[in-house]
Amino acid sequence: MSQAISHRALQPEYRLLVFLVSIGFFMQALDTTIVNTAIPAMAKHLHEDPLNMHSVVVAYVLAVAACIPLSGWLADRFGVRNTYLAAIIIFTLASLGCGLSQSLNQLLVFRIIQGIGGALLLPVGRLAMLKLIPRDQFLSAMSLMSLAGLIGPLIGPTLGGWLVEVATWHWIFLINLPMGVLGILVTLKALPNATEPSVQAFDFSGFLWLVIAMVGLSLGIESFASTAHSHWQGLALIGLGLFSSAIYAYHAHTHQNALFRSRLFKNNIYAIGILGNFFARLGGNAFPFLLPLMLQVAFHFEPFITGLMMIPLVLGSLVSKPIVRPVIQRFGYRTVLVVNTILVGSALASFALTTADTPLWLRTLHFFICGMLNSTQFVAMNTFTLKDLSQQNASSGNSFLSMIMMLSMSIGVALAGTLINLFTAHYGVAQVTTAFQMTFICLGAINIITAAIFWKIPKNSSI
Incomplete structure (x- = not known):
């Protein structure tokens, strides 16, 4: 009933x-x-x-x-x-x-x-x-x-x-x-x-430290892409972001009304999930931004054709959603997230092999598979992160995860833009395709390394 x-x-x-x-x-x-x-x-x-x-x-x-x-x-x-x-x-x-x-x-x-x-x-x-x-x-x-x-x-x-x-x-x-x-x-x-x-009264001081941390880290990484800013300025902003993060961590531990209490991270599953979400999303959230840019700037595709080429990514994402849960039930979170994180990283790096002359059927299949893997990663990470939270911590835990997801996207896109500009400066404007390819390799490598975080998941962890 x-x-x-x-x-x-x-x-x-x-x-x-x-x-x-x-x-x-x-x-x-x-x-x-x-x-x-x-x-x-x-x-x-x-x-x-x-x-x-x-x-x-x-x-x-x-x-x-x-x-x-x-x-x-x-x-x-x-x-x-x-x-x-x-x-x-x-x-x-x-x-x-x-x-x-x-x-x-x-x-x-x-x-x-x-x-x-x-x-x-x-x-x-x-x-x-x-x-x-x-x-x-x-x-x-x-x-x-x-x-x-x-x-x-x-x-x-x-x-x-x-x-x-x-x-x-x-x-x-x-x-x-x-x-x-x-x-x-x-x-x-x-x-x-x-x-x-x-x-309850809003935790404005904690909110302020969080905002300074997020802005400092994102703008610090982004400033490396601009010749108008010195590297010292970027390092100072990143330092400010890290300092503010540390201040907020102390605040979360001592302040009774903190937005996100430190007790959230005493849950080992949640702590691994948040850390894994942040690093695994850097590349996964950057490549929907990078791909259209590469297709137009490096391969000279028209905007409308570029937009059409993004559809296989989304279709791959849709196809993967019904199968994620059965796969996790069969193999467990640890195996699924470790293997899929390596596959997503490899898929990102594989864009270094694509060129303007890649056959349409192969490009479509490539994008479709990447969409499937990326969606599987996001769904598995999200459900794993939230699965053991108590009712008391569910609301703040979900809000913090949402914030980390968007922060990771912001830093991921800033990092991608910075890498493209650094590689373009190194190889020259005429070699912009190489700059994109090297950027994809770097983002893929970050993802593959992130598999080490998910290796910490207990072996018996399942839905």
């Missing part, structure tokens, strides 16, 4: 709420991917080097990572409707600002603001569903909502490439405006303003 209750179909009165959260999820997922194929066109219009445009991605993802810890507290303090409405308004207006930007600096400012809105959309939307939808219908609601997150990456790169060719790059941001207006109207109609009766 309980089995039947836990899988009840979603009742009609909750469908509009799920549709609303799906709008936010779709906008956020679309915006994370749609930019990648448009970067060379943006660089040309803004008179910038396309190899220095990774900051457009880093600014957005870093802002998302920094503001994730705020989301739950804001929703509890001001209500889910008010917070979600503010998030959509911020995201929509920032999208308009991005679309009207006339310089890289203007674009970066609006990308940061857009990231602040994007950081609140998914966590607050998921929280609204958790508070308002009965538990026996929650699984159905999450399944429907997750479709929006799959559609965004599926159409994002192709839509971005098509818009660049038929219009201008500005439209990859302006396309958010009608969705944003629709989201605002549905929020006012479908979302009650559920609040918590008592909310």
